[in-house]
Amino acid sequence: MTGPGGDGAAEAIDPDVDLHVPGQRAERQGPVLAAIAVGGALGASARYGASLLWPAAGPGAFPWTTFWTNVIGCALIGVLMVLISEGGRTPPHPLVRPFAGVGVLGGFTTFSTYAVDFSRLLDAGEAERALAYAGLTVVAALGAVWAGAAVTRLAAGLPARGGPRRRA
Amino acid sequence: MNWMIVVVGAVVGAPLRYLTDRAVQARHDSVFPWGTFAVNAGACLVLGVLTGAVLAGAASERLSLLLGPGLCGALSTYSTFSYETLRLYERGWRFLAAANVAASVLAGLGAVTLGSQVARQLFA
Numbered sequence: 481m482t483g484p485g486g487d488g489a490a491e492a493i494d495p496d497v498d499l500h501v502p503g504q505r506a507e508r509q510g511p512v513l514a515a516i517a518v519g520g521a522l523g524a525s526a527r528y529g530a531s532l533l534w535p536a537a538g539p540g541a542f543p544w545t546t547f548w549t550n551v552i553g554c555a556l557i558g559v560l561m562v563l564i565s566e567g568g569r570t571p572p573h574p575l576v577r578p579f580a581g582v583g584v585l586g587g588f589t590t591f592s593t594y595a596v597d598f599s600r601l602l603d604a605g606e607a608e609r610a611l612a613y614a615g616l617t618v619v620a621a622l623g624a625v626w627a628g629a630a631v632t633r634l635a636a637g638l639p640a641r642g643g644p645r646r647r648a
Numbered sequence: 649m650n651w652m653i654v655v656v657g658a659v660v661g662a663p664l665r666y667l668t669d670r671a672v673q674a675r676h677d678s679v680f681p682w683g684t685f686a687v688n689a690g691a692c693l694v695l696g697v698l699t700g701a702v703l704a705g706a707a708s709e710r711l712s713l714l715l716g717p718g719l720c721g722a723l724s725t726y727s728t729f730s731y732e733t734l735r736l737y738e739r740g741w742r743f744l745a746a747a748n749v750a751a752s753v754l755a756g757l758g759a760v761t762l763g764s765q766v767a768r769q770l771f772a
Binding site: 550561578 | 651654655658659661663667669670672680683691692694695696718719720722723724727730733734747752756759764
């Protein structure tokens with residue numbers, strides 16, 4: 481990899497899989513898959529429960545429940561990933577990330593419902609609301625993951641990572 | 649009962665996302681998160697087909713729960729997508745971060761539309 485990351489050990493962009501780490505290529509899959517399955521069931525149950533508690537007002541209504549599910553899940557992954565990958569001294573248990581990150585938060589948030597919500601709003605003749613929903617979700621989700629990571633770094637006294645790190 | 653159906657879908661969907669991600673990441677050496685892109689686009693296609701099938705009256709409520717909030721909900725992810733975008737941005741790959749957002753959103757919306765149209769043709 482000729483990545484411009486520059487600070488020694490190349491960190492993967494993909495938080496779940498870094499096949500450049502030899503240990504992850506030969507990882508024992510059984511416990512990892514089980515942790516992901518259990519976490520995924522919990523996350524999906526919470527998302528499904530939220531959709532029952534706060535159902536959409538109608539086919540043309542703004543899908544606030546999906547919106548907040550995704551925004552909250554993104555804020556939490558920002559917190560989680562800083563804690564387990566930048567926290568430092570003692571590495572977390574190897575099943576924390578599969579369970580909480582890949583499983584719970586991956587199962588809680590959803591990209592497919594987001595896309596179908598957009599298409600449903602279009603079908604209902606709400607083109608402006610569809611575009612607002614698509615754009616607002618992206619902005620809020622990215623803002624949430626950034627804020628979650630920034631607040632956690634601040635609280636844990638870790639260096640901020642906002643600046644450009646790319647070297648020519 | 650409905651809740652159990654969603655859980656069954658999610659128990660399959662979440663590990664399937666991880667395994668697909670691994671399989672895709674093993675086949676390229678760029679920093680672009682193709683694995684997450686692929687699972688999200690794939691889940692959108694399946695959910696689009698399901699939506700079209702429901703509109704055509706060809707999918708039961710149980711199947712909808714199994715494949716919708718269960719399988720596709722757990723197969724796709726917004727949290728990993730946004731975290732990977734943040735990582736690309738913080739490491740200086742700003743163009744790739746923007747490209748990831750644009751490509752993921754456009755592919756997701758396109759896959760839903762395609763799947764839904766195909767299902768409406770098939771089950772009409």
